[in-house]
Amino acid sequence: MKNKYILLLLFIFPLIGNAQLYTKKQIDSILQEEVSLIRDGKLEDALLLNIDLAEQSAKINYDNGVSIAYIRxxxxxxxIGRHLESLKYLNLADKKVSVKNDPLLKIRIYSIYGRNYSALKIIxxxxxxxxxxIDLCKKTSPINNRLLSNMYSNKASAFLSTDNKLDSTLIYLHKAIKTKESPFRYAVLANYYLKVKINNDSATSYLNKxxxxMQRYDVTEYHKSIILQAQANLYKSTGNYNAAIDYYQQSLDISHQIKKYLEIRLSxxxxxxxxxxLREEKKSHEYLVKYTQFSDSINNLYKKDLDIIINNFLKEQEDTHQKTENRMSFLFGVSILLSIVIIIVITYYYRKKRLSLITEKEKVIKQKEIESDELKQKINEAFTELTSLAKNNDPSFLVRFQEIYPNVCEELLKIxxxxxxxxxxxxAMIWLNFSSKDIATYTFVQPKTVQTKKYRLRKKLKIPSDKNIYSWLKGL
Incomplete structure (x- = not known):
């Protein structure tokens, strides 16, 4: 495949050197190469190829070539987790593709939009x-079962982040397989029974399928990584931990190769x-640290993307409001006038009453300020006392903390x-916002030990992986 791609580039470069443009036929031919590159996990090569084809298609006014390149x-x-940039290219493609002229391309655009927003938790x-x-797939004739099955599978994945995830996820996974079978979809269904339904017999049956x-279908590198992961999950659930580690490592190697960041983090x-x-604490801690560091970097990336998406959404709302402003101007003017009249009447009424109440209000405000200052002073004194007890590793630290903040431990013990x-x-130390380094110093342990204790604490309290433990505890 690699040699074939090199020959393709050798064919292209002489054309570029002679300042010749691609023809539509050449562009369509080269676009086919991208499928093989994706299948082999050569995502960067595929990305560069499509960027070049988008530019070449634009030079000869080949809109279809530009649209396909943008979508790919x-x-x-x-x-590869670059969701903000992905959405920008989708917006460009979406403006060029209409449902009437090319419904299949439109379906692909909807699918990638859905996957991006699902990854960003905008469910x-x-x-x-x-x-x-899905609606557009069902309206096309003949129905493209592969695209429809992908839609069902992706929708099932999105439902995992909702309250009704169990029923809806399973329904759409079975719809996906019923529409079109594939090794990948059976692996996803097996994973579901291993992680959610906890049914090893069903998982084994779907993995066998x-x-x-796999004997009859070609499998992409990404799909291969998911299948390996599903097999590892089965080994783990049946107690064959060494075999599970081997399959997780194979899946992780592929994820690294194709830059699937979410799968790397999960592995x-x-x-x-x-x-x-396996009671190999050193190895467990090593991968826990990798998971924590990778989670932080991914969460930061998603937060940045999400902030920009929200800003874009606000801009869309402003544009929509601008378009309807002329039609609503009369009602808006009447509302403003009516509001002014009401405000004048209310102001006049309350101005008369305010003169008699102003002295009393000032007294109340002053008393509140005194109480607030006293409360702040008490809180500062309590925090100073607790910090001193923690620094001295005093056994009475927890007792004093419960006396000052009784609700915190009560809520934790309920969980x-x-x-x-x-x-x-x-x-208590986390609630008081002590850093891992501070906790390690006060309790005479290593910072890594504190991280491990935090991870075990998250599991016992069932704190979601995307939640900051400090914020979660403060929210009790």
């Missing part, structure tokens, strides 16, 4: 796009958990009554 660039960017918008794609279909977490089951005093003390 957006798809690759979505695959309602994600499901809306998948529904658009997956292996059977780190799963390997840490499996090494913990998990089996929490011991050392875990409650750690929670």
């Amino acid at each position: 660039i957006a798809n690759i960017l979505c695959m 309602k918008k994600s499901i809306d796009y998948f529904n658009k794609g 997956c292996k059977e279909l 780190y977490k799963l390997m840490s958990e499996t090494y913990e089951l 998990n009554p089996k929490l011991v005093n050392t875990e409650l003390s750690l929670c």
Whole structure:
């Protein structure tokens, strides 16, 4: 495949050197190469190829070539976690493609929109796009079963982040397989039964079906990584931890190669958990640190993307408001006039009453300020006292903390009554916003040990992986 791609480039470069442009036929031919590159996991090569083809198509006014290239660039960017850039290319493609002229391209656009918003946890918008794609698939003749099945599968994945995830996810996974079988979809269904339904027999059955279909279907590198991960999950659930580690590592290697950041993060977490089951604490901690660091970097990337998306959404709303402003101007003017009249009447009424109440209000405000200052002073004194007890590793630290902040430990014990005093003390220090370094110093342990204790605490309290433990505890 690599030699074929090199020959293709050798064919292209002489044309460029002679200042000749691609023809539509040449562009269509080269576009076919992108499918093989994606299948082989050569995402960067595929990305560069499509960027070049978008530019060449634009030079000869080949709009269809430009649209296809934009859609494929957006798809690759979505695959490697660059969701903001992916959405920008989708917006460009969306303006060029109409449902009437090319419904299949429009379906692909809806699919990638849905996957981007699902990854960014904007679930309602994600499901809306998948529904658009599903409706459009059903209206095309003949129905493209592969695209429809992909839509069902992606919609099932999006539902995992909703309250009704169990029923809806399973319904759409089965719809996806019923529409068009594939090894990847059976692996996804097996994973579902391993992680959500906890049914090893069903998972084994679907993985066997997956292996059977792999004899007849070509599998992309990404799909191969998911299948390997599903097999590892099965080994882990049946106690064959060494085999699970081997398959997780194979899946992780592929994810690194094709830059699938979410799958890399998940593999780190799963390997840490499996090494913990093997009682290999050093290895478990090593992968836990990798998972934590990778999670932080991904969360920061998503937060940045999400902020910009929100700003773009606000701009869209402003544009929509501008378009309707002329039609609403009369009603708006009447509303403003009526509001002014009401304000004048209310102001006149309350101005008369205010003269008699102003002295009393000032007294109340002054008293509130005094109480607020006293409360702040008490809080500062309590915090200073607790900090001193923590620094001295005083056994009475937890007792004093419970006296000052009784609700915190009560709420924690409601969540998990089996929490011991050392875990409650750690929670108290986190609640007081002590850093991991501070906690390690006060309790005479290494910072890595504090990180491990935090991770175990997250599991006992069932704190979601995307939640900051400090913010979560403060929210009790």
